[in-house]
Amino acid sequence: MPPFWDEPFLWIHLAGLAAVPLALWVCTLGLAVGNPALPVELELLLVAAIGIGPILWMQWYKPFDIFSIIAVCLQPTVLTDNQRRVLRLFKTPLTRVVTVVGAVLMVLLLRRLYDLSPLLADIAPLPASWRLLGLLLAGAGFLAANLFLQVPLSVLRVLTVSQLSFESLEPYPTEQVDVDFTLLGWQVQQILPKSEPLMAETPVVTPPVVTGSSVTELPAIDPSATEPASAGAVVASTLAEAADDVWADSELLEETTESRTDEIPTATIEDPPATDSPENAG
Template sequence: MRSFWSEPFLWIHLAGLAALPILLVLCWLGLAVGDPILPVWLELLLIVVVGIAPVLWMQLFRHFNIFSILILALKPEKLTQEQRKILSLFKKPLQRVLAIAAPILLVAILWQLYRAAPIAAPFAPFPPEWRFAGLLLAAAAFLLCNLFLQVPISVLAVLMTSESAFAATEPYPLEKIRQDFTIPGWQVNQILPFINVQEKQSSSASAPIIEDAGSKPSNSSNSI
């Protein structure tokens, strides 16, 4: 196993991929509300722009900082050398390629959902006259679809990095992290306290045991 695979933030964000099917269903239900009020191409264009542009811009120019959970994020100065190496991997050219390829896949899926929207009409969350609300729901769900696809795919690319390539990677400059990465939420010193506890336990377990010579039991026997 590669040494950096022990970083829990990688697996937490990779697991976000499990939310993608749920979000696609929400998008489908939003598209199923009522009949189109705008030309088909215009409705799709609006959903694509709202759903893709913010996440694509973030991944291309200020990549999502994975050292965060919900509304909390680790302060850059609290990141370890290994964590800063992981950040450097998110700035590789492959990440830009994936950031562009992922939305193309989702747009193809969106088109299929739009075509199949009448099937979901009985389960639409709003009455037919609320078409605009349905489009808003579809756009919001599609935005989250992009986020929960883009971030796990970028994490997967990092996990596929070889151990030798990771060892040769330079830690990302501390002073540039806030400038070059999107850090969501409130910045704190620590998010997963149990990791430090485990490190302390492992370090104490590996520490040499020094016995007090004065307290060692004597093996000599008394002569009779």
């Protein structure tokens, strides 16, 4: 992506295309007011003159300065070289051709809207007797539609330029910006906050230069100590540790059993007392 595509003002004014349908809707509502009070061609000429004439003249002689928003614009002295290169593209013959093509397309579209406007007579915003006022409303809507179309067309012309061609352009002279371009609103030094890089640059650490006197010999490393243990050795070691644990547990169990056996009291069986038998008694 060319670096000048990062310019936010290009995309802000390109988004103005979204307002064109709304402006054309207002134009159609104005045409829907009442019945024609003038010949059809004359009414179309009136609306086209109001809507196309000022925008076509502006883009041809003093193109709109896109480095502005609503009622404020950047001072020519604070414009960067790339921003002044963008202004240079607005004064090229190809941009003027694009402007004329856009105006012709809008005239054809106006004729189509004029034919469809009677379908909106029931929702017309003005009484039927106010036909001339409706034509003025249509002209105002058509003027807005042309403005929101012509400026984005100029922006699209800029976006089609290659990076090499763009960098070869000479920035437009600062002192001629307010003379050759239409600057609308209060001139300020900053409108949008300056963008910062998404990621901080990682500082480059330069490795120290090692001289012959500062080199120290490292102790030799036994290769066998660094070799990873094989899987068989790991399994054998694990089994040996498990066997030792089992053996220790069995010895502990035997000792516990013997101690408990010694604690059990032993019952003593005494001889029964001697009794005189019948023979002795006789």
